[in-house]
Amino acid sequence: MNNDHINAHPLAIEVDNLECRYDERTVLRDVTFNVKRGEIFFVIGGSGCGKSTLLRHMIGLHTPAAGTVKFEGKDFTWADARERKALLRTFGVLYQSGALWSSMTLAENVSLPIELFTELTKKEREAIVRLKLAQVGLAGYEDYFPSEISGGMKKRAGLARALALDPSIVFFDEPSAGLDPITSLQLDELVLQIRETLGTTIVIVSHELASIYGIADRIIMLDRKTKGIIAEGDPRVLRDTSPDERVKDFLNRRGEPAGQKEERHA
Structure with a gap:
């Protein structure tokens, strides 16, 4: 993996106590997590839990009600125009x-x-x-x-x-949406290839178990009722050992072709 273009900061992304709100409606609160350099990191959860909302606040499309997002140790959320423009060059976004x-x-x-x-x-x-x-x-x-x-x-x-x-970081918003299983698998393999050849940090918003088990190094799971993170870690470990039934139910859904891809990529 070529990490020459990535600076020495140990974390690619730091999200600290982020609160995401639309007018008076709070969607997420007290969201805190880190993404390591070169990691394939998934944000997962059921419909309406705030996955895409979190992404939009992280990349600057919306301003958080509170909290900060840092890229390579530099504050992006509250940066001035010149600093923000420089940081915008450090990440790319693939929209849904x-x-x-x-x-x-x-x-x-x-x-x-x-x-x-x-x-x-x-x-x-x-x-x-x-x-x-x-x-x-x-x-x-x-x-x-x-x-x-x-x-x-x-x-x-x-x-x-x-x-x-x-960019040293690329965000994906539901990349498999509207794709057939074969095309989705090909996109997953392309993501792996980009990470391996360019050293890119990848953040993916998704609910697709095949992709989650196929390429994720680590995940966070959001929950609509609690408006925050209810699980963080290796999805395969969480699937088998999480004490939270919501997490186990989500990660053990029937009918998903997760097993073969897990064996292929794990």
């Missing part, structure tokens, strides 16, 4: 739908953050775009529009854009 601009080609989509955050020439940007699309298996698709490719390819293109600035 891919969030590609339909009127732009894949190359133009991937080029957007490079144009926004760097002063590279057009030729230099084009070289990076080709490299990033190749990294996700989309070499030769530079001039395609999002409407001309499959759902799985859109996710890959979105991932290429998230990787455009060589």
Whole structure:
């Protein structure tokens, strides 16, 4: 694993006493956890527990009511505009739908953050775009529009854009949503490949057990009623030993093809 681009701070992410609120409605409170460098870390839980809300507050789309988020030891939540812009370059985000601009080609989509955050020439940007699309298996698709490719390819293109600035951290919001099991497995394998080749820290919001058992190093589980974290650790260990029935029920759902993938990746 190549960790050259990651600084010496031992933790990639530190979330401390985060409170997430919409108007007067508190969704999450007192949320505290850390993510280690190079870790594949999942945020899991049932519908409405606040998984995507937590993600949006972590990446700055919403301001927390209280608490802090630090990236590589630096406060992101309450940073000034200059510091925040610098920290935005350290992470990428793959949104649930891919969030590609339909009127732009894949190359133009991937080029957007490079144009926004760097002063590279057009030729230099084009070289990076080709490299990033190749990294996700989309070499030769530079001039395609999002409407001309499959759902799985859109996710890959979105991932290429998230990787455009060589971030040390990448966030995924329900990456398997809308994908068939084979395509979902291929995306999981791509996540593993990116972590191994680039040393990237990965944070994934998901409820898919196949992916959780297949690639997660560690998880936190959120709960809608308590509005916080009710479990943290290795999902395989929690599945078998957690004293909390809510955790065991979630991690032992029937009908999920978790066993084969666990054996493949564990």
